[in-house]
Amino acid sequence: MTSFLLGALWGVVGVVVIAGGAVIGVWWERKVAGRIQLRYGPQQIGPAGSLQMLADVPKLLFKEDVVPSGADKPLFKYAPLVVFAPVAAAIAVIPFAKGWAMFDTAVGVLFFLAVPSIEVVAILVAAWAQRNTYSALGGLRAASQMIAYEVPRALSVAPLVLLAGSLRPTDLVAAWRWWWVPLLALAFLIYLISSIAEMNRGPFDLPEAESELVAGYFADYSGMRWAIFMMAEYGAIITTSLFAAATFLGAGWPFDGALGVVALIVKAAALVTLVMWTKWTLPRIRQDQLLRFCWTVLVPAALVQLAIVGVVLPWL
Amino acid sequence: MTAQSAGLALAIALMLAGAIGAVLLKEVMRVMIALGAFLFGVAAMYAYLGYSFLAIAQVFVYVGGVLVLMVFAVMTARRADGERPAIVSRHDVGSAAVAAGVGAMLFLSLRTAFGDTSVPVSRSASDLASELLGPRLVAFEAAGVFLLAALVAVAVILKGGEER
Amino acid sequence: MIALAVACALFSLGLYAVLSRRDIIGVLVGVEIMLGAGSVLLASLGAASGASSGSVQAIGVMVLLLAAAEAAVGLSLLLSLYRTSGRSRVDELSEVSG
Numbered sequence: 001m002t003s004f005l006l007g008a009l010w011g012v013v014g015v016v017v018i019a020g021g022a023v024i025g026v027w028w029e030r031k032v033a034g035r036i037q038l039r040y041g042p043q044q045i046g047p048a049g050s051l052q053m054l055a056d057v058p059k060l061l062f063k064e065d066v067v068p069s070g071a072d073k074p075l076f077k078y079a080p081l082v083v084f085a086p087v088a089a090a091i092a093v094i095p096f097a098k099g100w101a102m103f104d105t106a107v108g109v110l111f112f113l114a115v116p117s118i119e120v121v122a123i124l125v126a127a128w129a130q131r132n133t134y135s136a137l138g139g140l141r142a143a144s145q146m147i148a149y150e151v152p153r154a155l156s157v158a159p160l161v162l163l164a165g166s167l168r169p170t171d172l173v174a175a176w177r178w179w180w181v182p183l184l185a186l187a188f189l190i191y192l193i194s195s196i197a198e199m200n201r202g203p204f205d206l207p208e209a210e211s212e213l214v215a216g217y218f219a220d221y222s223g224m225r226w227a228i229f230m231m232a233e234y235g236a237i238i239t240t241s242l243f244a245a246a247t248f249l250g251a252g253w254p255f256d257g258a259l260g261v262v263a264l265i266v267k268a269a270a271l272v273t274l275v276m277w278t279k280w281t282l283p284r285i286r287q288d289q290l291l292r293f294c295w296t297v298l299v300p301a302a303l304v305q306l307a308i309v310g311v312v313l314p315w316l
Numbered sequence: 317m318t319a320q321s322a323g324l325a326l327a328i329a330l331m332l333a334g335a336i337g338a339v340l341l342k343e344v345m346r347v348m349i350a351l352g353a354f355l356f357g358v359a360a361m362y363a364y365l366g367y368s369f370l371a372i373a374q375v376f377v378y379v380g381g382v383l384v385l386m387v388f389a390v391m392t393a394r395r396a397d398g399e400r401p402a403i404v405s406r407h408d409v410g411s412a413a414v415a416a417g418v419g420a421m422l423f424l425s426l427r428t429a430f431g432d433t434s435v436p437v438s439r440s441a442s443d444l445a446s447e448l449l450g451p452r453l454v455a456f457e458a459a460g461v462f463l464l465a466a467l468v469a470v471a472v473i474l475k476g477g478e479e480r
Numbered sequence: 481m482i483a484l485a486v487a488c489a490l491f492s493l494g495l496y497a498v499l500s501r502r503d504i505i506g507v508l509v510g511v512e513i514m515l516g517a518g519s520v521l522l523a524s525l526g527a528a529s530g531a532s533s534g535s536v537q538a539i540g541v542m543v544l545l546l547a548a549a550e551a552a553v554g555l556s557l558l559l560s561l562y563r564t565s566g567r568s569r570v571d572e573l574s575e576v577s578g
Contacts, residue, residue, distance in 0.1 A: 004322065072343075072345070075345065075346075075349075105368060106368060106369075107368045107369050107371075107372050110369070110372040110373070110376065111372055113376070114372050114375045114376040114380065116380070117375060117376055117379050117380020117381070117384070118375065118379055118380070120380060120384050121352055121379060121380075121383055121384055121387065124384065124387045124388070124391065125345060125348075125349065125387070127391075128345050128387075128391060129345075136391060139391070140388065140391060140392070143384055143387075143388060144388075147380070147381070147384060150380065167369075324482070328482070328486050331486065331490060331516075331520070332486065332489065332490070335490050335493045335494065335513050336493060338497065338509050338510075338513060339493050339494070339496055339497040339500075339509075339510065339513070344505065347505075347506070347509060351509050351512065351513075354490075354513060354516060355512075355516065358516045358519070358520055361483075361520050361523070361524070362520075362523055362540070365523055365524060365527040366527065366533070367523060367527075367533065367536065367537050367540065369537055370523065370536075370537045370540040370541065370544075373540075373541060373544055374540075374544065377544045377545075377547075377548050378512075378544070378547070378548075381548050381551075382512065382547060382548055382551040385551055385552060385555050386505065386508065386509070386551065386555060388555075389505065389555045389558055389559055390505060392559065393558070393559060393562045403501060403502075403503045403505065403506045404501075404502040404503050404506075405500045405501045405502055405503070405506060406500055406502055407500050408500070410499075411496055411499030411500045412496060412500075414495070414499060415492040415493070415495040415496035415499060416492055416496075418491070418492055418495055419488045419489060419491055419492025419493075419495070420488070420492075422488045422491060422492075423484060423485060423488035426484050426488065426521070427481070427484060444533070444534045444537040444538060444541070446534060447532070447534030447535055447537070447538045448534075448538050448541070452535075452538050455538075455542065456538075459542055459545045462545070462546075462549060463545060463548070463549055466548075466549035466552055466553055467552070469553050469556075470552050470553055470556040473553070473556045473557055473560050474556050474559065474560055476560060
């Protein structure tokens, strides 16, 4: 029974970390977007507007919880939670320090990659539950995009697994050497691009394209339920950045111990900023470009990277 | 109750509840959610038995692939903003009797063939790799060819539908 | 023993769905449940008989591939049928050539 209780405890910790990270992420995104668009972003509340989100959270909590009269009520109400839960679960397998993750399992890498599959179903259910053509279209777009980009994403992580000879994230960290960075540069790029597409963020944010689909699959959501979708989006940015920093960029390298954890978080924060930078500087691409790019560029490139690592492997 | 038996009870409850829902519910999206619960239950069962790779693969392929595909088909074939679409079914004594009879027969024959079961321990993914790329390499390759054939078949079927 | 009973119960539930549902999608759901029951049975028998985990998981992965291909082909048939005739019920589909 203790293992169950420990699991529940880590679950709560994961949700709190992701929710807190999302709050900071929203503030940081507004600052980054402001800089890119030559304005300030939030600056009134707290130093550099850093307490703005503390003011926004109660506002969202106290907003009226609007449920459209035509919606499928139970599905509408609980689908956002199922969108958020897998994102929060993904943080459990991330190796924060050498040999330590909340849930250090032998198939952790697969676990991390399987998370979006649960999210897709929940997004489709949420889109369906609103009984609204815009959200149905947004949901279908999100699903096709997420399923398609799962392929290059999994293929880009495969070279890491090949090099480390294990699916356990902490083994990846232990096996990491500095020359993995130049060797796996292509895989890292593919991982970043397909992760951005996977979490439906710009320039791949067609599912929520506000100029054509209102807000896509969460068009009819408001208040706290809308905020849960936002939290899932920022949580996905945080977990993918942490995973990339831990596996591709060598976790705490060149430090150890507590300083290593700090180094990991700094690397992840840099990646988060990179993801935001991409969103605010690149225009949105079209659906046909999106799918063609995935199948004719990313997947072959990932296979080439896999082949390179496979050829190099016997000499290492 | 130990954590082990609690996990087993949870997996079995999920599988049974999901399957019953998927068979008896009317509204098509609820059927899909019930099917999702069933598939999750199967994954939990694998995890309980110690086949962690199979459990994750189950979530990956079934929930992320098969279930999404089904929901996709439902959403493209039926209007989302119309009346609540129901799955038509004809419940009769005959099919219930056949289903129950087959199930009972299976159980009786399996019980005589295989005796009592015991609880296993953990297994790793590298066993699976050496198995699939070792003695079962031909089957593995055949499965790849089979999947390719299925992919081509899907493309041909959908293309044919468009032309007509 | 519990696993045996559960797998058989699941199998008959799936069979009942195949027999009673009149919509193709419902029939497909039933087939998925039957396949799931089969692989749960295989996995629990493999665990109980002390077979190597590799061979049990290999069989499981094969069933998984089969189910994925089955769903893809079945659903594409459903979609093309729906597009050409607007029907998706098994009892309406009695003619062989479209």
